[in-house]
Amino acid sequence: MTQPFLGFWETLKKPIIGMAPMDGVTDFACRSITAKHGRPSVMMTEFTTATGLFYAPEEILRDFEYSEIERPIVAQIYGNIPEDFYRATHVVCELGFDGVDINMGCPSKAVTQKLCGGRLITAPDLALEIIRATRRGIDDWASGQTLTDIKTPAKVIRVIEKMNAGRTFTRKKIPYSVKTRIGYEDVVIEKWVETLLTEKPAVITVHGRTLKQMYRGLASWEAIAAAVKVAQGSGTLILGNGDIHSLEEAHQKIEMSGVDGVLIGRGSIGNPWIFSGKMPTQEDRFKIALEHASYYDNGQENCPGNSPEIRKRDFKSIRKHLIGYLSHFSEAAALRHRALQALTFEELKQVLDLTKFGGHTE
Numbered sequence: 001m002t003q004p005f006l007g008f009w010e011t012l013k014k015p016i017i018g019m020a021p022m023d024g025v026t027d028f029a030c031r032s033i034t035a036k037h038g039r040p041s042v043m044m045t046e047f048t049t050a051t052g053l054f055y056a057p058e059e060i061l062r063d064f065e066y067s068e069i070e071r072p073i074v075a076q077i078y079g080n081i082p083e084d085f086y087r088a089t090h091v092v093c094e095l096g097f098d099g100v101d102i103n104m105g106c107p108s109k110a111v112t113q114k115l116c117g118g119r120l121i122t123a124p125d126l127a128l129e130i131i132r133a134t135r136r137g138i139d140d141w142a143s144g145q146t147l148t149d150i151k152t153p154a155k156v157i158r159v160i161e162k163m164n165a166g167r168t169f170t171r172k173k174i175p176y177s178v179k180t181r182i183g184y185e186d187v188v189i190e191k192w193v194e195t196l197l198t199e200k201p202a203v204i205t206v207h208g209r210t211l212k213q214m215y216r217g218l219a220s221w222e223a224i225a226a227a228v229k230v231a232q233g234s235g236t237l238i239l240g241n242g243d244i245h246s247l248e249e250a251h252q253k254i255e256m257s258g259v260d261g262v263l264i265g266r267g268s269i270g271n272p273w274i275f276s277g278k279m280p281t282q283e284d285r286f287k288i289a290l291e292h293a294s295y296y297d298n299g300q301e302n303c304p305g306n307s308p309e310i311r312k313r314d315f316k317s318i319r320k321h322l323i324g325y326l327s328h329f330s331e332a333a334a335l336r337h338r339a340l341q342a343l344t345f346e347e348l349k350q351v352l353d354l355t356k357f358g359g360h361t362e
């Protein structure tokens with residue numbers, strides 16, 4: 001029996017402790033900060049439409065902006081048209097990502113009503129066709145097929161060239177993976193994992209909730225453990241996901257479920273230290289919150305990435321991260337309230353006054 005191609009996943013130290021993709025959260029700034037101050041095993045982009053990127057590349061490909069510090073970095077795509085996955089995978093490869101992940105878990109109505117995301121759990125034949133198209137895309141690109149060969153619109157190629165400025169890459173095969181949930185309405189994880197395994201993904205990440213649950217209730221780590229049993233001997237790695245709030249808890253869940261690792265989502269927002277286990281001081285919190293915010297202060301020179309005009313984000317993007325950074329110390333609530341009003345980097349710097357720690361404000 002042929003084994004799945006694991007690519008970079010094989011080189012990761014076990015257990016794998018990565019950051020889960022979160023739309024509107026895990027953008028280039030968040031990932032750069034997390035890589036620098038937390039060092040997770042792996043990170044993923046926000047989910048990105050496999051179809052839309054060919055129509056609005058400037059806007060959509062912004063989600064694929066990354067810098068070298070983030071490696072290994074996996075691009076996550078979603079959609080319902082296999083041919084679009086085939087073409088989008090060429091873009092992912094061309095941008096030098098270490099892997100591609102297919103979203104089969106998103107519960108949002110806007111996504112599921114089009115048979116995308118987690119809705120694919122109810123359409124296994126289409127889901128498998130999508131995986132096969134993705135694999136073909138990887139293989140054909142690795143064999144030398146270009147974006148022009150597959151008739152990629154010139155405007156898409158122009159954006160990619162800008163994003164790739166200064167980067168060198170070699171054509172090589174990258175691994176494909178799937179992130180999913182334990183079922184649509186009912187828990188069907190065993191049958192579903194068995195189905196996915198027929199196309200030999202490198203990794204299946206299982207969020208221990210059904211789609212119907214959205215984010216309610218608790219993630220079922222028993223269902224995740226059942227997925228591990230089904231995958232035993234297949235060579236595919238299983239990552240568990242859901243409700244991890246500390247590194248210690250991650251290790252407990254890994255132990256009880258037998259997974260190869262975990263992805264941490266909400267617990268890592270404004271908390272890159274969750275991956276290192278370090279207890280941040282209040283000064284660490286202020287400093288890193290400001291460093292993170294500076295990445296949204298358009299035009300800052302310290303900003304990672306290649307193409308500032310593509311990377312550009314609204315300064316308000318820092319708000320959801322501030323809620324995480326500014327917690328777990330006395331007076332946090334009052335400070336948070338003030339920090340969330342800041343409309344510019346300079347305003348935020350006045351609220352998060354580093355001089356009170358006797359250091360420099362930089």
Ligand SMILES: Cc1cc2nc3c(=O)[nH]c(=O)nc-3n(C[C@H](O)[C@H](O)[C@H](O)COP(=O)(O)O)c2cc1C
Nearest residue numbers: 020021022023046047179207242243244264265266
């Ligand atoms: C704001 C937000 C955005 C999310 N966006 C994505 C996404 O783009 N792709 C994806 O696979 N999952 C997405 N998720 C789901 C998370 O990756 C993860 O599966 C879920 O939050 C459970 O893990 P946690 O309890 O550690 O947060 C998102 C979750 C949140 C809260």
